[in-house]
Amino acid sequence: MENQETEQPKSEQQLQETPESHPALPDRTELDIANESIASLKDQLLRKAAEFENYKRRTELNSLNVAKYASENVILSLLPIIDDLSRSLKSAKEKSEEDPFLKGIELIFNKVNKILESQGVKVIESVGKEFNVDFHDVMMQIPRADVAPHTIIEEIEKGYLLYDKVIRHAKVVVATSPIEEEVKN
DSSP states (O other): OHHHHHTOOOOHHHHHOOTTTOTTSOOOOHHHHHHHHHHHHHHHHHHHHHHHHHHHHHHHHHHHHHHHTTTHHHHHHHHHHHHHHHHHHHHHHHHOSOOHHHHHHHHHHHHHHHHHHHTTEEEEOOTTSBOOTTTEEEEEEEEOSSSOTTBEEEEEEOEEEETTEEEEOEEEEEEEOHHHHHHHO
């Protein structure tokens, strides 16, 4: 019988009570709902504005980088010519230093190097430095006791930077310890 008493139909007063009018639940008016909607829309607007600012910064940086590195392909095509001139000068200096033709070639070589420097090109200095995979390509390893391991002992081909970007790695010969060489054999 107790079950019947607890399951009695609700009175008209109980049916008229809704969650909005119940004293235990907070009242949500249309104003509160509108304020929440406004706050949500403001948050979305701020996020979109921040995204747009980030997009503008990325686009500006990208266009600056395009302008900064626009000459890279031309410079890369000139580097083999610079290498050939350098080798020619080195070979000619071994034979005769007083040749006026040699002096003229040397002046041209120096002018081209100055032009490249003005465009942001720098030679990667390698000999005597420790091998760094970001700047160097190892062509050979030679066991040497007089030099610390992983030290560059010879430069086969110069490496170049365009501003802060490596456009050509230096090709180098690196010293290894004599013990490492014996273990490999």
